[in-house]
Every structure is written in C-alpha cells, then in structure tokens.
Amino acid sequence: MSYLTPLRLHFAGKFQASPSTVNNNALHFNNATFQPSDQRREAGQTDGWWNPSGDALFRLAECKVTSAFRDGMPVSEDPVLTMRIADTDRKAPGKMADLDPEQQMVSEIWGLEVRICTDDGKNLLRGEYETTAFTELWARDIVDLSNPVGDSKFSAVYQTVLTNVEWFDTSSSPFLEELRKSTDDSELSIKFNVDGYDMTWGSPFFTYGRIVGTIGPQRKNEPKRFTLGRHLMPNLDGNGNPIGQIFFCPAVVDKRTARIIIDAGNALPTNGIGGPQLDIGNVWMAYRKGAQWQSVGEIDYLKPEWYSNTAGVVALPADRTLTRTELAEIADSPIALFAQSKGAPPPPQPAISEPENGQYVRADRFVFRLNPGEQAEVELWATQWGRPQPGAPVTLTADPSGLQAGTGWPNVAVPLDAISFPPTVTCDNAGRATFSIKASPPNNPRCYIDGQVYGVRPLPAGILSDYPVNPWDFVSLLVWDQFVPDDPITWYGSLQPIFQQYANLYPVMQRFLDLSSFDSICANLQILCLAFGLNMDNPNSMPVTRDLSASKRKAILKWLTTLDADGKPALGTPKPNGECPTAPSGDAGPATLSPQMIARGGKEAAMLRRKGAPNYGASTEAQ
Amino acid sequence: MIVLEDSLFHRLDGSIKGLRHAVQAAIELEHATIPPYLYALYSIKPGKNVEVAQIIRSVVREEMLHMTIACNLLNAIGGTPEIDSPGFLPKYPGPLPHSVQSGLVVTLAPVSIAQVKNVFAKIEEPEIPLDFPDIVLPPTTIGKFYRKISDTLKSGDFTGHPKQQVTAAWWPSDQLFPITDLVSARSAIEIIVEQGEGTTTSPTDQSLEFAHYYRFEEIIHKHRLIKNPHAGPSTPPNKRYIYRGVRIPLDRKGVQPLIVNPAVKGYPSGSAAAVANDAFNATYTALLHCLQSVFTVNPQQLATSIGIMESLKDQALAMSQIPLGTNLYAGPTFEYRKFN
Numbered sequence: 001m002s003y004l005t006p007l008r009l010h011f012a013g014k015f016q017a018s019p020s021t022v023n024n025n026a027l028h029f030n031n032a033t034f035q036p037s038d039q040r041r042e043a044g045q046t047d048g049w050w051n052p053s054g055d056a057l058f059r060l061a062e063c064k065v066t067s068a069f070r071d072g073m074p075v076s077e078d079p080v081l082t083m084r085i086a087d088t089d090r091k092a093p094g095k096m097a098d099l100d101p102e103q104q105m106v107s108e109i110w111g112l113e114v115r116i117c118t119d120d121g122k123n124l125l126r127g128e129y130e131t132t133a134f135t136e137l138w139a140r141d142i143v144d145l146s147n148p149v150g151d152s153k154f155s156a157v158y159q160t161v162l163t164n165v166e167w168f169d170t171s172s173s174p175f176l177e178e179l180r181k182s183t184d185d186s187e188l189s190i191k192f193n194v195d196g197y198d199m200t201w202g203s204p205f206f207t208y209g210r211i212v213g214t215i216g217p218q219r220k221n222e223p224k225r226f227t228l229g230r231h232l233m234p235n236l237d238g239n240g241n242p243i244g245q246i247f248f249c250p251a252v253v254d255k256r257t258a259r260i261i262i263d264a265g266n267a268l269p270t271n272g273i274g275g276p277q278l279d280i281g282n283v284w285m286a287y288r289k290g291a292q293w294q295s296v297g298e299i300d301y302l303k304p305e306w307y308s309n310t311a312g313v314v315a316l317p318a319d320r321t322l323t324r325t326e327l328a329e330i331a332d333s334p335i336a337l338f339a340q341s342k343g344a345p346p347p348p349q350p351a352i353s354e355p356e357n358g359q360y361v362r363a364d365r366f367v368f369r370l371n372p373g374e375q376a377e378v379e380l381w382a383t384q385w386g387r388p389q390p391g392a393p394v395t396l397t398a399d400p401s402g403l404q405a406g407t408g409w410p411n412v413a414v415p416l417d418a419i420s421f422p423p424t425v426t427c428d429n430a431g432r433a434t435f436s437i438k439a440s441p442p443n444n445p446r447c448y449i450d451g452q453v454y455g456v457r458p459l460p461a462g463i464l465s466d467y468p469v470n471p472w473d474f475v476s477l478l479v480w481d482q483f484v485p486d487d488p489i490t491w492y493g494s495l496q497p498i499f500q501q502y503a504n505l506y507p508v509m510q511r512f513l514d515l516s517s518f519d520s521i522c523a524n525l526q527i528l529c530l531a532f533g534l535n536m537d538n539p540n541s542m543p544v545t546r547d548l549s550a551s552k553r554k555a556i557l558k559w560l561t562t563l564d565a566d567g568k569p570a571l572g573t574p575k576p577n578g579e580c581p582t583a584p585s586g587d588a589g590p591a592t593l594s595p596q597m598i599a600r601g602g603k604e605a606a607m608l609r610r611k612g613a614p615n616y617g618a619s620t621e622a623q
Numbered sequence: 624m625i626v627l628e629d630s631l632f633h634r635l636d637g638s639i640k641g642l643r644h645a646v647q648a649a650i651e652l653e654h655a656t657i658p659p660y661l662y663a664l665y666s667i668k669p670g671k672n673v674e675v676a677q678i679i680r681s682v683v684r685e686e687m688l689h690m691t692i693a694c695n696l697l698n699a700i701g702g703t704p705e706i707d708s709p710g711f712l713p714k715y716p717g718p719l720p721h722s723v724q725s726g727l728v729v730t731l732a733p734v735s736i737a738q739v740k741n742v743f744a745k746i747e748e749p750e751i752p753l754d755f756p757d758i759v760l761p762p763t764t765i766g767k768f769y770r771k772i773s774d775t776l777k778s779g780d781f782t783g784h785p786k787q788q789v790t791a792a793w794w795p796s797d798q799l800f801p802i803t804d805l806v807s808a809r810s811a812i813e814i815i816v817e818q819g820e821g822t823t824t825s826p827t828d829q830s831l832e833f834a835h836y837y838r839f840e841e842i843i844h845k846h847r848l849i850k851n852p853h854a855g856p857s858t859p860p861n862k863r864y865i866y867r868g869v870r871i872p873l874d875r876k877g878v879q880p881l882i883v884n885p886a887v888k889g890y891p892s893g894s895a896a897a898v899a900n901d902a903f904n905a906t907y908t909a910l911l912h913c914l915q916s917v918f919t920v921n922p923q924q925l926a927t928s929i930g931i932m933e934s935l936k937d938q939a940l941a942m943s944q945i946p947l948g949t950n951l952y953a954g955p956t957f958e959y960r961k962f963n
Contacts, residue, residue, distance in 0.1 A: 121961020
C-alpha cells in the first residue's frame with residue numbers, strides 16, 4: 001500500500017526549515033582555529049554561510065488539502081477537502097538536523113507532529129512523524145541552473161509514516177472514515193516533496209519553501225520510507241542531474257482499479273524556483289511490449305495547479321482501465337516515461353525507465369547514529385517488477401561516494417574497520433532481509449570532529465556495471481568515539497571543549513545562554529538538565545544533542561547533576577590547550593567549487609563535494 | 624495598583640460556583656501579566672542588561688508559579704481550569720482581566736524605566752506600598768481578592784482529585800505543593816500574595832525574597848534594595864530598607880527597540896513580521912493547549928510546556944531581528960491561532 005494507492009489525499013502549502021549553517025563547514029568544528037567571523041552571515045568563504053543563527057525549526061505553514069481520492073476516483077463534497085494539514089498544537093515545533101558536516105545530504109526531521117484539522121482548528125487526526133531524512137535531491141529548476149540561487153533550485157523527497165495516530169471525530173468525512181479503516185497499526189503513510197526554498201535573508205519567507213504531499217494508508221510488513229513498487233531510474237550526468245530531464249519516481253500497478261499510479265512529484269523540472277512545471281513537451285507513460293513501447297497515457301502536468309492539486313501523483317490511463325492482457329504484460333516488463341518536445345520527432349528512447357530486469361533493492365531506514373559497540377539493524381527489500389523477490393541475494397558494499405569531504409577537510413570513511421557487516425545477505429520469502437552494521441571506535445580519525453561517517457550500499461547481487469543505480473540509495477552512518485571524561489568530571493578537565501564547540505557552531509544558543517561560559521551554564525542548570533536529558537526525537541532536544549555521543553551526553557548530565565557545596569558543578573583547573581594534530585585530509589571531490597558556491601554553502605556545495613558515482617557494478621562484482 | 628471589578632467580589636457569595644468562578648478569574652489574571660513581562664524580556668539583547676533581565680525573569684517565573692497554584696486550587700475545589708480558548712488571552716493594550724476599565728492599561732513594550740514604572744510596578748503595587756503609607760485604600764485589590772477567596776474557602780470544598788495537583792521541581796516544594804485541604808490552600812494563597820506584594824511590614828515574602836513590586840522598584844531606582852544599615856528597632860517599616868545597593872543600570876543600547884503594542888493588523892499580510900508572528904502565535908496557542916492538558920489531564924506534561932516556552936523565546940528573539948522601519952523591530956502579538 002503506502003501513500004501511492006487509490007485511497008489518498010494530497011496537500012500543498014509551505015514548509016519552514018531553518019537549520020544553522022555554521023556547522024556546514026567541517027573546519028568550523030576545530031575550536032583551535034574557530035574565528036568569531038565564522039558566525040557571520042555570508043561575508044566570505046570562511047563565514048557562517050547563509051543562516052548562522054538558524055534555530056533548526058521545521059514547520060508546516062498554510063498547508064491545505066487540495067484533493068482526495070477514494071477507489072481511484074476524485075472525491076467531491078467531502079469535508080476533508082476544506083481541511084488543513086498542520087503541525088503540532090501541543091508541543092514545540094519540529095526540528096531538522098544534518099547527520100554530520102561531511103554527510104549533509106540526509107537532513108532528518110525530528111519531533112514533527114502532523115494534524116488534519118478544520119479551518120477553526122478542530123482536530124480530525126494527529127500523528128507523530130517518524131524521523132526520516134530527505135532523499136533524491138536534484139536541481140529541479142533547470143531554467144535557473146546558472147542563476148546564483150544556491151539551494152533554491154533543489155527539490156527533494158521525504159517519505160515516512162505517522163505513528164501513534166489519534167483519530168478524533170471523523171464521522172463527517174467518508175474519506176477519513178475509510179482511511180481510518182484501511183490503515184494498520186495506528187500508522188499512516190506520508191510523503192512530501194520540498195522545493196522552492198527561499199534562502200534570501202530579509203525576504204518575508206526566508207527559510208520557507210513549497211511543500212506538496214500525499215497521505216495514505218500504511219500496511220504492516222511494508223517499508224515505511226519507500227514504496228514497494230516500480231522504480232523508474234534516470235541516467236544521470238556528472239552533476240547528478242537526469243539527462244532525460246525527468247528524475248527518479250516510483251509507480252505502483254494497482255490491479256484492483258486497473259491503473260498504474262505514478263508519483264512524478266519530484267520527477268519533473270520546474271520553470272523557475274518553486275514555479276510551475278517546465279514545458280518539456282508531451283510526457284506519457286509506456287510499458288515495453290516486445291521491442292515496442294506501448295503508451296498507457298499522458299500526464300497532464302501543464303494543467304494549472306496540477307502540482308498542488310495532485311502532488312504529482314497520477315493514475316493512468318486516465319480515461320479507461322487497463323485490460324487484463326495489458327496488466328499481464330506490464331507485470332513483467334519495464335515501465336517508462338517519454339517526453340517529446342513540441343515539433344520534435346518521437347523519441348526513440350524513454351526519458352526514464354525501470355532497469356532491464358526490473359530489480360530493485362533498498363534499505364528502509366537509511367540513517368543511523370551509532371555509539372561504539374552498538375549496531376544498526378538495517379532492513380531491506382529486494383523486488384523485481386515491484387514484487388518482493390524471495391531468496392534474492394543482495395551485496396553490501398562500503399561506499400563513501402555519497403559522503404562529502406571538502407578540500408582540507410578530514411577524510412571520511414576511514415578507518416574502514418570501525419564498521420563491520422556481512423558482504424552479502426539473502427532475502428526471506430517475503431523479499432526482505434535484515435543485516436547488522438556493527439560499530440567499534442574509529443579512534444578519533446577526524447580529530448576535532450567526533451567519530452567518523454560511513455556509507456554502506458546494498459545492491460542486487462550480480463548486476464552489471466552499467467546497471468542503473470540510485471546514488472541516493474545507501475545507508476549513512478555516523479559512528480562516534482568513546483568519550484572518557486576525567487574523574488571527577490570537571491568543566492576544565494573534560495567539558496569546556498565540548499561546550500565551546502557547541503557555542504561556536506550554534507550561535508542560536510546565545511538566545512538562551514552562553515554555552516562557552518561556566519557561569520552562564522551554572523545559572524541555567526535546570527533547563528540544561530531537561531534539554532540534555534530528552535530523547536533525540538523530542539523537538540526540544542537541543543541541536544547539539546543529536547551530535548553528541550551517548551558517552552558525552554552521559555558525562556554532561558552527570559556533571560550537571562553532581563553539585564559542589566556552592567550549588568555548582570565542578571569547575572576544575574584550566575589546563576594548557578592540547579595540540580590538536582591535523583586530521584588527515586586531502587582527496588576532495590572531483591568537482592570544482594566556484595567561490596560563489598563555496599560562499600553560499602548549503603546542499604549545493606555539499607553535492608559538489610561528493611566524490612562522484614562509483615562504478616557500482618564493478619565494485620559489486622569484486623566482492 | 625490593579626483595582627478589580629466589584630462584581631468579582633460579589634460573586635464570592637459563599638457558593639462553590641462563585642468560588643470556582645473567582646479562582647478561574649485569578650488564573651486569567653495571573654496569566655495576563657506574563658506576556659507583557661515576556662515582551663520586555665524578549666527586547667533585551669542576549670548578554671546585555673543582565674541584572675534587569677534577571678529581575679524580570681524572576682518575577683515572570685513566579686507569575687507562572689502563581690498561575691500554577693491558582694490552577695491547583697481550582698482543581699482542588701472540584702473546578703476545571705479553562706485556558707485553551709481565544710477569550711483566555713487578554714487584548715494588549717488593555718486592562719488586566721476583571722480589573723476596572725478606568726484603571727491601568729497594560730501594554731506590550733520593550734523594557735524601559737517608563738514601562739517598568741508605569742505598567743509593571745503598577746501591576747504589582749501592593750495595597751499598602753511601604754513607600755506610600757497614606758494611600759487611600761480601594762476596596763478591591765488583587766491581594767484583597769485573594770484573601771477574600773482564602774476566607775471564603777471551607778473545608779468541605781476540597782472535592783477535587785489529588786492526582787490532578789501539579790507539583791514540579793521547577794519551583795521549591797515549599798512554594799508549589801499539592802492543595803488538598805483548607806490549610807494547604809491558605810498557605811498557597813499566602814505565597815501568591817506575599818510574592819506579589821510582600822507583607823504590610825516588610826518588602827520580603829516568607830523566604831525573604833523581595834516582592835515583585837520592590838524588585839521592579841529596584842529597576843526604577845537603578846539600585847538594589849538593601850537593609851538600611853542605620854535602622855534600629857524603632858525605625859518605621861518603610862525606612863528599614865533603602866535603594867542604595869549595587870547599581871542596576873539599564874543600558875538602552877542593550878535593548879532592541881521592539882514595536883509598542885504590536886497587532887496582527889499592523890503587520891502587512893505576507894510580510895516577514897506577519898509570517899513570524901503567525902508562527903509565534905501558533906506556538907503560543909500550542910502552549911495554552913498543552914497547559915490545558917497539564918492542568919486538566921496530565922500534570923506530567925509540564926516539562927513539555929516548558930519546552931514550548933523555550934521555543935517561544937527562540938521565535939520571539941528571531942522575530943526581534945525583523946526590521947519594521949528606522950530603528951524599529953517586530954515583536955509577537957500573543958494572539959490565539961490554532962495552526963501555522
């Protein structure tokens with residue numbers, strides 16, 4: 001099931017994401033070289049970039065239901081069509097955080113609550129957004145590619161579930177009543193696309209962007225963060241942009257309504273930042289029948305308000321159902337999208353299609369933070385033509401290609417032996433497998449940044465080197481080091497460097513206290529104990545808490561709660577600054593960053609720091 | 624000094640209904656003082672005017688305590704606090720809820736000596752300020768109101784469920800404790816009155832902290848209030864303390880010039896200030912919703928409400944950077960908004 005079903009609603013509006021950007025530069029983690037100017041907004045290459053005082057908020061704003069479907073048919077007159085999609089009405093707003101300065105491409109949303117409510121704020125349902133990261137980021141505004149707009153041209157996808165869904169009185173809405181009956185385990189599937197991000201300081205909607213999304217039922221025993229279905233894969237150029245102008249998109253063949261439901265929400269380029277879809281000519285879906293491609297119908301993506309009304313989800317054919325023969329043919333052959341510009345000859349090849357043999361492997365949860373001795377339990381599915389592939393062998397490869405070490409930044413993914421995992425794993429009868437990635441101490445390879453980041457990529461076994469692979473589909477791990485504080489724990493003996501780094505990287509904390517000051521901390525013990533004691537998924541967990549290893553957090557809490565006779569935690573005595581050896585660095589990504597790009601930072605710079613796509617097939621075969 | 628409506632006193636006719644009505648009014652009154660104090664705090668730039676900020680913060684913290692005590696009292700006598708509704712939020716500028724219209728107009732303004740003197744100190748002014756022994760006593764002050772509630776309570780009134788009593792380590796246990804009977808109720812009320820007004824013979828409450836009024840007077844006099852070193856047993860109460868302690872400067876450069884009495888209508892639709900203000904109000908409304916739950920369903924959620932307050936501070940300080948004109952910046956309006 002998932003959101004990509006005949007029963008779903010779409011919504012559109014704005015989102016706010018206000019991350020701090022001082023921590024976008026790995027060098028800013030080095031207390032010894034940190035300068036006050038590193039907290040300045042966009043003043044040069046070594047500054048705090050575009051939002052140094054960002055408070056990590058992630059909010060929904062002005063989001064309204066734009067359409068709903070039951071049994072594949074648009075709903076009219078259901079009160080759900082007048083409702084809002086809102087965030088929390090009872091706790092602090094959600095937060096967004098990067099995993100690491102050298103893996104900024106999996107920014108996760110934490111502690112977000114999502115509601116469906118009436119215009120006067122009456123709740124119909126409320127659920128907790130299970131933390132997940134964006135994926136499939138691309139430069140969608142291809143018209144403005146050369147325009148110095150930084151991250152504004154990007155679009156990305158968030159898919160997860162709402163958990164612990166509370167249903168209120170839904171009796172007025174047949175749609176919501178059906179949704180309520182159709183979903184399992186108090187969960188709902190939610191997916192949204194974010195684009196049109198405004199990163200211009202002083203603009204009314206600075207840190208806001210456009211969001212469109214879909215909510216549908218969630219079934220037990222299905223992945224939460226992707227859809228079991230048909231995955232169309234583009235050919236990418238060196239910058240990760242689709243050569244055929246259409247980006248990754250999933251589809252589901254729904255036998256009951258005899259239609260293919262495709263989510264092109266993050267797939268089609270836009271005309272300008274947050275603009276309407278760019279006219280790339282007729283776009284139609286087809287499946288391969290023998291040596292020919294058989295059309296299933298066109299996507300009317302140029303219709304006004306198409307994007308906000310559908311979130312890019314389309315069921316084809318629009319005007320008929322698929323015949324049994326067609327369904328049988330589609331069951332074992334690739335689905336594709338074609339694009340034909342006005343006046344151009346019919347394209348011989350699709351703009352984007354499923355791989356030749358329809359195989360697909362993906363891990364469900366794909367971001368992990370690990371303390372030494374912990375292990376990530378990674379669950380993955382192998383499918384072929386959208387169906388689980390029983391007994392499918394899957395290879396697992398350490399793959400740092402998606403990580404982002406900049407010039408002069410510490411190397412990533414070394415030492416490799418700090419993570420261990422099996423080279424292969426075999427799926428069960430449901431096409432599902434779980435494997436463990438065990439973490440041991442990386443022994444401080446990055447010196448001033450705790451631990452190390454790694455990537456592990458699962459792929460179908462035996463694929464050829466030219467098999468299309470989604471570069472975004474890998475597991476990101478941050479493995480922390482073991483922190484051993486002095487005994488007894490004192491400010492000078494252990495904690496001052498940690499708090500100093502925190503104060504450097506998160507200027508927003510000055511709104512609350514001066515984290516680099518022992519006295520300021522002593523004056524705020526109660527609130528700090530609360531904040532450091534919260535779970536990571538609590539929206540009030542401070543930004544740095546998600547950067548802190550369990551051992552550091554434990555030491556801080558112990559220190560904050562072990563008070564001397566003066567009612568303060570132990571100060572200790574200053575010790576001379578230890579020399580911090582330079583972290584090994586050097587092999588930055590292949591792309592050349594213009595000074596302008598470096599100055600803007602953000603996802604654009606991070607994207608260009610990646611080492612480029614590896615030769616997936618070859619590395620897989622070498623296992 | 625806040626002069627309350629006579630009708631509030633008349634409702635205290637000995638009936639449990641009148642008593643609950645009065646305590647609900649007390650909750651509204653306590654809450655209504657919080658936004659003006661927070662607004663002043665939000666105007667102080669991080670790291671500046673530390674002593675002034677500390678004084679206002681200490682008062683607003685106790686106002687939150689008083690609101691909590693009033694909710695505990697209402698629960699103790701079988702009532703239900705009503706917090707999460709548009710009507711709960713007062714209009715600024717305007718009178719405090721249940722006060723006489725001709726009285727004090729409470730404003731949202733950045734911190735200044737004038738604001739502290741003309742609004743804050745007036746809110747907290749005791750029935751008999753020690754500086755002004757000759758004042759003519761109006762019949763209906765906040766202190767009198769609380770004492771009337773205290774006098775009206777009977778031992779049979781305590782029918783509420785003890786599980787709904789909010790206690791938390793955020794305040795000392797001798798200030799926030801379960802109200803279960805006449806004795807605990809009267810002690811709790813006395814804490815509210817004394818922290819707000821002091822006693823008739825001393826500017827301090829029982830824990831020897833200066834009452835709110837005198838803490839604000841410290842800002843006005845620009846000096847800490849200290850014991851008069853020359854006072855003897857025969858010195859009259861109003862001469863036993865003097866504003867001659869450490870200097871408490873209010874540096875105007877350390878104050879962000881926020882707009883006075885902001886209003887939703889004053890922020891053009893789609894402007895940065897309007898966008899930030901809507902988001903703030905949605906969070907403030909979430910706080911009321913959370914507090915409604917704390918005081919009627921689950922006292923354990925108090926920590927969540929404190930988390931929302933921290934987020935409010937963050938949002939307000941971010942908003943205070945949005946320019947509205949020459950040397951004028953945006954501030955939150957504290958209005959009811961059920962979603963962002």
